Amino acid sequence: MRHILSILLENEAGALSRVAGLFSARNYNIESLTVAPTEDKTLSRMTIVTTGSDDVIEQITKQLNKLIDVVKVIDLNEADHIERELMLIKVRATGKDREEMKRMAEIFRGHIIDVTEKTYTIEMTGPGHKLDAFIKAVDEALILETVRTGASGIGRGERILKV
Amino acid sequence: MELTGAEILTRCLEDENVEYVFGYPGGAVLEIYDAIFRQDKFRHVLVRHEQAAVHAADAYSRSSNKVGVALVTSGPGATNAVTGIATAYMDSIPMVVISGQVNRPAIGLDAFQEVDMVGITRPCVKHNFLVKDVSQLADTIKKAFYIASTGRPGPVVVDIPKDVTQQKFKYSYPTSVQMRAYTPVQKGHPGQIKKAAQLLLDAKRPLIYVGGGVVMGNASDEVRELARLLGVPVTNTLMGLGAHPGKDPQNLGMLGMHGTFEANMTMQNCDVLLAVGARFDDRVISVPQHFLSSPKKIIHVDIDPSSIAKRVKVDVPIVGHVKDVLADLLNVLKQSDHKQADITPWWKQIDAWRAPNSLYFENSDTIIKPQYVVQKLCEITGGNAFVTSDVGQHQMFAAQYYQFPEPKRWINSGGLGTMGFGLPAAMGVKLAHPDADVCCITGEASIQMNIQELSTCKQYHVPVKVINLNNRYLGMVRQWQEFFYGNRYSESYMDALPDFVKLAEAYGHVGMRIEKPSDVEGALREALAMKDRLVFMDFITDQSENVFPMIQNGKGLTQMDLPPHMRNLQVAPPTPVSERDYGNLC
Ligand SMILES: Cc1cc2nc3c(=O)[nH]c(=O)nc-3n(C[C@H](O)[C@H](O)[C@H](O)COP(=O)(O)OP(=O)(O)OC[C@H]3O[C@@H](n4cnc5c(N)ncnc54)[C@H](O)[C@@H]3O)c2cc1C
Ligand SMILES: Cc1ncc(C[n+]2csc(CCOP(=O)(O)OP(=O)(O)O)c2C)c(N)n1
Ligand SMILES: [Mg+2]
Numbered sequence: 001m002r003h004i005l006s007i008l009l010e011n012e013a014g015a016l017s018r019v020a021g022l023f024s025a026r027n028y029n030i031e032s033l034t035v036a037p038t039e040d041k042t043l044s045r046m047t048i049v050t051t052g053s054d055d056v057i058e059q060i061t062k063q064l065n066k067l068i069d070v071v072k073v074i075d076l077n078e079a080d081h082i083e084r085e086l087m088l089i090k091v092r093a094t095g096k097d098r099e100e101m102k103r104m105a106e107i108f109r110g111h112i113i114d115v116t117e118k119t120y121t122i123e124m125t126g127p128g129h130k131l132d133a134f135i136k137a138v139d140e141a142l143i144l145e146t147v148r149t150g151a152s153g154i155g156r157g158e159r160i161l162k163v
Numbered sequence: 164m165e166l167t168g169a170e171i172l173t174r175c176l177e178d179e180n181v182e183y184v185f186g187y188p189g190g191a192v193l194e195i196y197d198a199i200f201r202q203d204k205f206r207h208v209l210v211r212h213e214q215a216a217v218h219a220a221d222a223y224s225r226s227s228n229k230v231g232v233a234l235v236t237s238g239p240g241a242t243n244a245v246t247g248i249a250t251a252y253m254d255s256i257p258m259v260v261i262s263g264q265v266n267r268p269a270i271g272l273d274a275f276q277e278v279d280m281v282g283i284t285r286p287c288v289k290h291n292f293l294v295k296d297v298s299q300l301a302d303t304i305k306k307a308f309y310i311a312s313t314g315r316p317g318p319v320v321v322d323i324p325k326d327v328t329q330q331k332f333k334y335s336y337p338t339s340v341q342m343r344a345y346t347p348v349q350k351g352h353p354g355q356i357k358k359a360a361q362l363l364l365d366a367k368r369p370l371i372y373v374g375g376g377v378v379m380g381n382a383s384d385e386v387r388e389l390a391r392l393l394g395v396p397v398t399n400t401l402m403g404l405g406a407h408p409g410k411d412p413q414n415l416g417m418l419g420m421h422g423t424f425e426a427n428m429t430m431q432n433c434d435v436l437l438a439v440g441a442r443f444d445d446r447v448i449s450v451p452q453h454f455l456s457s458p459k460k461i462i463h464v465d466i467d468p469s470s471i472a473k474r475v476k477v478d479v480p481i482v483g484h485v486k487d488v489l490a491d492l493l494n495v496l497k498q499s500d501h502k503q504a505d506i507t508p509w510w511k512q513i514d515a516w517r518a519p520n521s522l523y524f525e526n527s528d529t530i531i532k533p534q535y536v537v538q539k540l541c542e543i544t545g546g547n548a549f550v551t552s553d554v555g556q557h558q559m560f561a562a563q564y565y566q567f568p569e570p571k572r573w574i575n576s577g578g579l580g581t582m583g584f585g586l587p588a589a590m591g592v593k594l595a596h597p598d599a600d601v602c603c604i605t606g607e608a609s610i611q612m613n614i615q616e617l618s619t620c621k622q623y624h625v626p627v628k629v630i631n632l633n634n635r636y637l638g639m640v641r642q643w644q645e646f647f648y649g650n651r652y653s654e655s656y657m658d659a660l661p662d663f664v665k666l667a668e669a670y671g672h673v674g675m676r677i678e679k680p681s682d683v684e685g686a687l688r689e690a691l692a693m694k695d696r697l698v699f700m701d702f703i704t705d706q707s708e709n710v711f712p713m714i715q716n717g718k719g720l721t722q723m724d725l726p727p728h729m730r731n732l733q734v735a736p737p738t739p740v741s742e743r744d745y746g747n748l749c
Contacts, residue, residue: 009344010344013293014281014285014293017282017285018285021285021286025286055472058472059469059472059473062468062469063469065468065469066467066468066469068289068290068310068342068344068345069344070344071343071344163343
């Protein structure tokens with residue numbers, strides 16, 4: 001099953017490679033990994049999307065907790081949470097496709113953030129499946145480039161991950 | 164007054180009460196070596212290969228309650244240390260390894276003798292540090308010792324760039340460590356401990372399964388008390404030998420791949436299993452599905468949550484330090500007015516499994532049996548020697564036939580199985596226990612992986628006894644080839660062996676060759692009597708001897724290959740199909 005793990009870790013050089021190294025050394029899957037410092041500059045917040053049976057996820061959580069740089073780990077799937085991902089997608093926008101692209105971007109609540117004679121770059125956020133849907137909805141031949149951040153996740157309401 | 168980074172380092176080591184540093188110099192650590200020259204609080208032992216420095220430091224830790232320290236230079240010095248670090252990591256041994264690094268501005272430029280030590284060792288250390296500024300040095304060393312020795316112990320690497328050792332800073336050694344992300348648990352959950360007590364009292368077929376965590380956690384007294392209180396059988400892993408006395412009637416010996424018949428049968432058929440500081444290794448329980456096919460309740464005490472439910476699901480997980488958890492468990496049991504179930508039928512069954520003596524071997528008066536040498540050694544030393552070993556058949560014979568009365572006397576590489584461990588380990592142990600007998604049981608192949616340390620032993624006067632069980636084969640490999648590869652002994656014969664007697668003499672030691680069984684005892688006595696000499700005993704042993712019992716790859720605990728005299732007893736229920744092949748490498 002797919003799980004989203006949220007991790008608070010020391011904002012230290014090497015902390016990221018410890019986490020990434022753990023996943024490869026122990027043969028765990030990583031679907032995506034995002035990381036950036038938090039409002040507290042000494043801490044980074046990481047979101048990892050992974051897949052595995054409950055036993056494997058339990059081991060992943062324990063192994064992450066064992067890393068000296070990891071302060072806290074939660075499995076967002078254990079309760080209500082929100083997941084968002086940002087995508088920048090550059091598409092061919094010429095002739096009749098130009099208007100069509102603009103319409104599609106609007107339907108999916110994307111913003112066109114760069115315009116040239118022949119291209120649009122669209123910014124879009126949402127859960128991963130929405131971004132997938134957009135990619136599916138536009139003509140494959142028109143997609144020039146996509147870049148996605150991978151999911152960031154947060155618990156709903158009073159569910160807070162903090163030290 | 165300001166000190167250089169190198170001086171700060173040596174002061175930190177002094178403040179940690181370090182007695183020995185095992186190391187080897189080179190460009191990146193010359194500043195440190197100069198500071199070592201100018202101090203007299205600890206001694207430096209110059210090994211002949213960095214791998215040996217790390218094994219010696221590791222064994223120093225294993226045999227004492229201190230943290231061993233190794234020091235190596237950057238680049239090749241650092242990479243030579245890696246096998247030693249991985250060895251300690253797999254067996255959860257506390258240790259601090261200090262490596263030199265190139266100057267900070269040169270890092271990343273493929274500088275001379277530069278390797279990314281932090282990167283290389285990341286998967287085989289408990290933690291590692293690159294010291295980026297001298298102001299952090301003392302703090303980092305303090306943390307390194309703290310992390311290495313608390314929680315689940317393990318090696319910690321501190322990589323120090325040369326220019327940091329030359330930078331100056333005020334020295335003060337921190338008195339305590341604050342790490343918000345690292346807070347090992349000590350006490351077990353009282354509710355879980357009560358549950359465990361209940362299960363143990365109600366058990367009709369209980370067993371205590373003791374591992375290396377009890378040895379390193381100094382909980383041997385608690386295990387003994389618990390075993391006595393309940394009168395239950397005890398088995399130990401290779402790493403747990405000595406935690407419960409090998410000769411105690413309640414002790415069933417080692418379990419697992421080369422464990423005794425009774426230990427494996429008891430492990431399979433128990434109804435309540437108390438696992439303490441043991442990790443259900445694949446060499447111990449073999450195929451988990453087979454192990455679990457006889458229903459049992461499992462209580463698992465371990466300081467590392469990730470050891471629990473890793474290979475088998477357990478009923479009562481207890482995260483905590485073995486010593487604390489067992490002390491609490493003992494209290495609960497002593498206060499309980501619940502009557503213990505009758506376990507006499509269980510003992511009857513166990514005694515029946517014991518009767519044929521699965522460690523019996525046919526001795527010979529023409530050719531030396533390796534088992535016989537170990538048996539005699541145990542007898543002559545009264546079980547009181549420290550025994551280190553290498554890896555192979557001789558290691559298993561040592562584990563099976565030397566009955567350790569105390570923990571921390573049996574020093575071997577279990578998890579990584581590192582050939583070349585034995586001699587440097589013996590060196591570390593002897594330095595920690597100068598008055599004790601220290602014997603290294605080895606094979607002619609393993610010993611050659613670090614034989615250069617005979618020279619270190621000479622220089623520092625480390626009179627250990629080397630017991631070479633010389634079968635002219637990579638014996639363990641040969642055994643597997645005999646069993647599984649139709650006797651095709653591919654590259655397992657050691658041709659062109661050196662004359663070990665002359666070799667020992669060349670290094671300045673005493674050499675002995677023993678070829679007749681009738682000479683074994685006399686030779687051992689003679690060698691052990693030479694208290695201040697290193698004696699290298701080359702026992703020419705039976706080439707075709709195999710280690711029994713043995714559980715083959717993919718077989719269950721009860722599906723042992725038994726020694727010849729027990730072949731009619733072969734117990735072999737069908738193995739359930741395994742979901743995942745856990746491998747079992749030689
Ligand atoms: C050739 C060869 C053959 C082998 N055959 C066998 C065999 O037949 N039988 C066998 O048993 N082994 C055998 N081994 C060794 C095997 O590979 C493992 O190393 C060994 O079984 C592991 O022992 P252990 O379970 O005691 O764990 P260890 O590796 O000693 O781990 C200790 C456990 O205790 C925990 N711990 C540590 N400190 C504490 C504390 N203070 N409080 C609580 N918990 C703590 C740790 O977290 C860990 O889970 C063999 C090895 C070789 C090289
Ligand atoms: C460094 C290393 N290389 C290879 C092995 C695989 N291996 C395990 S036992 C063994 C043979 C050991 O031979 P020897 O030291 O003579 O001991 P014996 O089995 O003959 O008693 C080998 C090659 C290992 N454990 N370690
Ligand atoms: Mg051999």
